[in-house]
Amino acid sequence: MPAGWVASWVASTSMRLSHDGKPLFLKRNISTMQIATWNVNSLNVRLPQVLDWLAANPDVEILALQETKLTDDKFPLQAIVDAGYHCEFFGQKTYNGVALISREKPVDVVRNIPGMDCDMARVLSGTYTAPNGQPMRVVGAYFPNGQAPGTDKFAYKMRWLDAMREWLRAELLRTPQLLVMGDYNITFDDLDVWDPEGLRETIHCTTEERTHLQALIGLGLHDSLRLFPQPEKSYSWWDYRNFAFRRNNGMRIDHILVSDALKPLVQACVIDKAPRRNERPSDHTPVVVTLGV
Secondary structure, eight states: OOHHHHHHHHHTEEEEEOTTSOEEEEEEOOSEEEEEEEEOSOHHHHHHHHHHHHHHOTTEEEEEEEOOOOOGGGOOHHHHHHTTOEEEEEOOSSSOOEEEEESSOOEEEEESOTTOOOOSOOEEEEEEEOTTSSEEEEEEEEOOOOOSTTSHHHHHHHHHHHHHHHHHHHHHHHOSSEEEEEEOOOOSSGGGBSSTTTTTTSTTSOHHHHHHHHHHHTTTEEESGGGSOOOSSOOSEEOSSTTHHHHTOEEOOEEEEEETTTGGGEEEEEEOOGGGGSSSOOSBOOEEEEEEO
16 A cells, blocks of 8 residues: 555544543545434335435435334344445334434444433434544434423423433533534424414423523524525424425424534535425435535
8 A cells, every 4th residue: 555645544534532542533534514314204114215315415424313213133234334334323112213324433422311311212422523624523312202291201301301401511511513413303483383373382382392492502502504594484394194294384393403613614504305205205304414614
């Protein structure tokens, strides 16, 4: 192997230390990358759509999936590897399940929220290389639905959001370039809801949920989509019933939040509605952010 090639590779590759102090080499730096989140509502059903979407969007370096609904032994890892990607996954039978599909193998991968007693597969985090060559902590999460105000599931959602906020506070101190994406199951405000009056104080739209979401913003995070002008009634989820997608009766509950340190790298953010038009689609569609230097 030519010495000049080795020198060039070393110069363009980031190195950092893991928690135990061992050196870790990450992939070559790139000047622009896309990162996306998509609740696929069963990867077993939607795998061909995911692979097709990745093939049609080659600039996507990281894709976070939610509701894979597969135990780890059933996860279709080989199909994803054959497509040229690394994949971290964390699942359970029938419900929940998350994955991080990426060109680069992440380091310091963590499942769920450390310190919280939770047996549900909801969170995966790992460290990647941002376009500026610095470490970037990426969190893919499936936030609890909450069922309805006043229920045990809603109370659990409030506790979970408290734990998530405090963990992210610590993560920001450790890795200032932080990106948190996934199905939040919360709207920011009335602009995210097709019928704000009819759905006021119902699940996804309660004052309590939105207060928690704003508390994440208070950590120094930013809603990537709203950094840029967007079409009116921009939603990421539509019920399967009552022709909701055709009528655009949806909600924006899938978000990509970026930290103060990462915000200057954000070049664009869009909702890709095309997969929602597929045969047998997920009820959610991808949200994609572009980072660059």
